Every structure is written in structure tokens, then in C-alpha cells.
Amino acid sequence: MQPDPMTRAEIRAGASLAGIFGLRMLGLFLILPVFAVHAPRLAGGDNVTLVGLALGAYGLTQAVLQIPFGMASDRWGRKPLIVAGLLIFAAGSFLAGFAQDIWTAIAGRCLQGAGAISSVVVALAADLTREGHRTKVMAMIGATIGLAFALSLVAAPALYRMIGMGGLFVLTGLLSLAAIWVVLAVVPDAPFQAHAGPRAVGLAIALHPELLRLNLGIFVLHAVQMAMFVVVPTMLVAAGLAIDAHWKFYLPVVLASFALMAPAVFLADRRGYTKPIMLGSIALLACAEAALAVSGAGLLSLGLLVLGFFAAFNVLEAIIPSLVTRVAPERGRGAAIGVYNTTQTLGLFAGGLLGGWVASRWEARGVFFVCAALALLWFMLASRMRPVAAKAVNESAPLAFGDHRRS
Numbered sequence: 001m002q003p004d005p006m007t008r009a010e011i012r013a014g015a016s017l018a019g020i021f022g023l024r025m026l027g028l029f030l031i032l033p034v035f036a037v038h039a040p041r042l043a044g045g046d047n048v049t050l051v052g053l054a055l056g057a058y059g060l061t062q063a064v065l066q067i068p069f070g071m072a073s074d075r076w077g078r079k080p081l082i083v084a085g086l087l088i089f090a091a092g093s094f095l096a097g098f099a100q101d102i103w104t105a106i107a108g109r110c111l112q113g114a115g116a117i118s119s120v121v122v123a124l125a126a127d128l129t130r131e132g133h134r135t136k137v138m139a140m141i142g143a144t145i146g147l148a149f150a151l152s153l154v155a156a157p158a159l160y161r162m163i164g165m166g167g168l169f170v171l172t173g174l175l176s177l178a179a180i181w182v183v184l185a186v187v188p189d190a191p192f193q194a195h196a197g198p199r200a201v202g203l204a205i206a207l208h209p210e211l212l213r214l215n216l217g218i219f220v221l222h223a224v225q226m227a228m229f230v231v232v233p234t235m236l237v238a239a240g241l242a243i244d245a246h247w248k249f250y251l252p253v254v255l256a257s258f259a260l261m262a263p264a265v266f267l268a269d270r271r272g273y274t275k276p277i278m279l280g281s282i283a284l285l286a287c288a289e290a291a292l293a294v295s296g297a298g299l300l301s302l303g304l305l306v307l308g309f310f311a312a313f314n315v316l317e318a319i320i321p322s323l324v325t326r327v328a329p330e331r332g333r334g335a336a337i338g339v340y341n342t343t344q345t346l347g348l349f350a351g352g353l354l355g356g357w358v359a360s361r362w363e364a365r366g367v368f369f370v371c372a373a374l375a376l377l378w379f380m381l382a383s384r385m386r387p388v389a390a391k392a393v394n395e396s397a398p399l400a401f402g403d404h405r406r407s
Contacts, residue, residue, distance in 0.1 A: 012186075019182050026151060030155065030156045030168050032229050033229075033246055049360055053353050062113040065113075069085060084115075085117030088115035089176045092110070118341045119342075122337045157245070221316055224371040228371065231363075239302070277319065281315040292306075293372060324337060
């Protein structure tokens with residue numbers, strides 16, 4: 001059965017929610033390309049482990065609060081929780097903007113993470129779209145995040161020279177406030193149904209074996225991402241590329257990764273293709289990290305291998321949340337995505353901290369070896385995943401893995 005095309009309401013929902021993610025993540029990404037280079041100017045910022053902690057700190061508070069935010073949105077609605085989270089995120093950005101030492105920067109990053117809205121935004125995207133189009137919507141969100149990342153790589157060095165690190169954090173807060181306008185004025189309203197189900201539902205979601213595999217996967221993916229950004233910016237400087245020229249490296253890499261992502265996401269939407277596309281992307285991730293660990297530090301080889309990382313990252317960012325929404329029961333979708341985003345942000349925290357600790361002892365090669373080992377472990381566990389059956393887009397009930405009912 002051919003799927004119906006996306007409706008105008010679904011396109012509007014996907015585009016506007018992607019815009020919220022994009023504005024919020026642009027603020028976060030503006031920090032990544034320059035913070036590791038700037039950190040030594042802060043009191044205590046010469047400690048690489050603390051630099052990694054600062055990069056990943058917001059993941060810790062996100063991990064603590066993702067599930068409460070998701071469950072609260074099941075009970076009281078998605079939009080009020082999104083607005084509250086964006087206000088908290090903005091407050092953390094302003095605190096970090098005035099930091100004079102590494103510990104204040106860490107505190108600001110923790111407060112940023114306390115605005116843990118990712119699970120709520122993804123749940124709202126699932127509420128507003130039919131299952132057969134969810135991977136497309138997640139791809140829209142993923143592509144917008146990637147575009148925000150590409151824009152940050154172009155803009156961050158220039159903005160850093162113009163307004164400094166404090167100005168970048170303040171700009172991050174202002175972008176978060178702009179996202180509130182998008183929530184209130186652009187995002188469609190979803191029919192509200194309070195889902196205050198028994199706590200046993202939340203426990204069953206947390207222990208669902210297929211969701212556990214997906215949650216472990218997103219943990220590894222974001223741990224690898226954050227660990228890499230502890231070492232890659234300084235590697236580029238060491239290779240002779242000044243910080244204000246880093247966009248010349250990142251921009252073509254990220255744009256090329258989008259071109260590689262598009263056909264993979266298209267194939268993943270078809271029956272039976274999701275698992276092989278996912279496993280192939282994990283394998284590419286592991287190979288890229290292993291090659292980074294043994295290759296030289298030349299800009300060309302570094303660019304090709306980082307391209308492999310981003311191609312895999314973008315595909316997996318689109319596929320994994322779509323699978324979570326298919327497995328989760330509708331009444332507990334917010335809680336399920338809360339668990340998913342908790343492991344995601346724990347990965348960010350663990351990746352930053354682990355990357356800083358490993359780099360302080362075994363330098364960049366050690367970081368890449370650890371990332372390759374994590375990706376290989378993920379591949380072995382994901383290979384046992386049961387296939388996901390597609391279904392018609394006009395059906396609303398969730399499918400579990402391996403459910404092969406026909407429409």
C-alpha cells in the first residue's frame with residue numbers, strides 16, 4: 001500500500017518543531033567549535049578534564065529531568081513544558097555568559113541542561129504526524145540540527161572574535177527566547193489527552209528490551225560526538241588551521257554528510273530497510289573512529305574521516321527516535337521519549353567527561369580508540385534487534401518490533 005503524502009499540517013508541524021530544535025541547538029553548537037580553545041582563559045580552564053566536564057555538563061541535568069519533563073507533558077500538555085524549558089535554558093545561557101572561571105561555566109551549562117525539552121518536542125512531533133511519516137519528520141529535525149551545526153561552524157569563530165565567549169552564551173539565551181515565539185505562534189496545537197497512567201507503565205517502558213537497545217545506541221552516539229569535540233578543535237589548530245578558519249574544514253564536511261544522509265533516510269522509510277541502514281551507519285561510525293585513531297593528523301584525512309562520522313551520525317539521529325515512537329505505547333509516548341532523551345543526554349555528559357579524562361592521559365588517539373570500541377559494542381547489540389514492520393500512515397496504534405500485521 002502506497003503511503004499518503006504528508007499533509008500541510010504535518011509539514012508545518014515538522015518544520016516548526018525542527019525550527020525550535022534548530023534555534024536551541026544553534027546556541028549550543030556556537031559554543032562547541034571554540035570553547036576548548038577559549039577555556040584556558042578562564043580560571044581553572046587549563047584542566048582538560050574540567051573542559052570536557054563543561055562541554056558535557058548540560059547533559060547531566062538533562063538526563064535527570066528528561067523523564068519528569070516527558071511525563072509532565074503527558075499529563076499537562078506539550079507546549080507549556082516546552083516554554084518552561086526554554087526559559088530555564090535561557091537563564092543558564094546568561095549565567096554562563098558572565099562566567100570568569102570554569103566552575104561558573106559548568107554551573108551555567110548545568111542550568112542550560114535543566115531545560116530538558118527534547119523529549120517533549122519529539123513527543124509533540126509524534127502527536128502531530130502519522131507513523132509512516134515520522135522518519136521524515138525526524139529527518140527534518142535532524143537536518144535542521146545539522147544545518148544549525150554547519151551555520152555555527154561558519155559563524156562561531158567570527159562571532160567569538162567580535163563578542164567573545166560571553167557574548168556567544170548571551171546570544172544562545174536570546175535564540176532560546178526566540179524559540180518560545182515559534183512554539184506559541186507557529187507550532188500547531190495537538191489534541192490534548194491527559195495520560196496519567198500507572199507507574200508500572202513507565203517501568204515497563206524503561207525495561208522494554210528493544211527500547212533498551214535503542215537507548216544504549218543513542219547514548220553511544222552522543223558520547224562519541226561530545227568526546228570528539230574535546231580534541232578535534234585543538235587538532236585543527238595544531239594542523240595549522242586558525243580558529244577563525246575552522247569553518248573551511250567543517251562546512252563542506254557537514255554539507256556533504258547531508259547529501260549522503262538523504263538516500264539512506266529514504267530507504268529506511270521502506271519496509272525491511274530500517275535495520276540494515278541502521279547497522280551500516282553504526283559500522284561506518286566505528287570504522288571512522290578506528291581510522292581516526294591510527295591515521296595522521298593531516299587536514300585531508302581528518303576531513304574524510306570526520307565526514308564519515310557525520311554521515312553516520314545524521315542517519316542515526318533520524319532513524320533512532322522514529323523507532324522509539326513506533327515501539328512506545330501512545331499513552332506513555334512522552335515517558336518513553338523521556339527515557340530515550342535521558343540516555344541521550346547522559347551520553348553527552350559521559351562523552352565530555354570521558355573524552356577530557358582520556359585525552360589528558362592518552363591524547364586524541366586514545367579518545368578515538370575508546371569511541372571505536374563503544375561503536376563496536378553498539379553494533380553487536382543492535383545486530384540482534386528484531387526488524388520493525390512498517391504500516392499504513394493512517395493507522396495510529398503503535399507497532400512493536402517484529403509485529404508484521406498488514407494494513
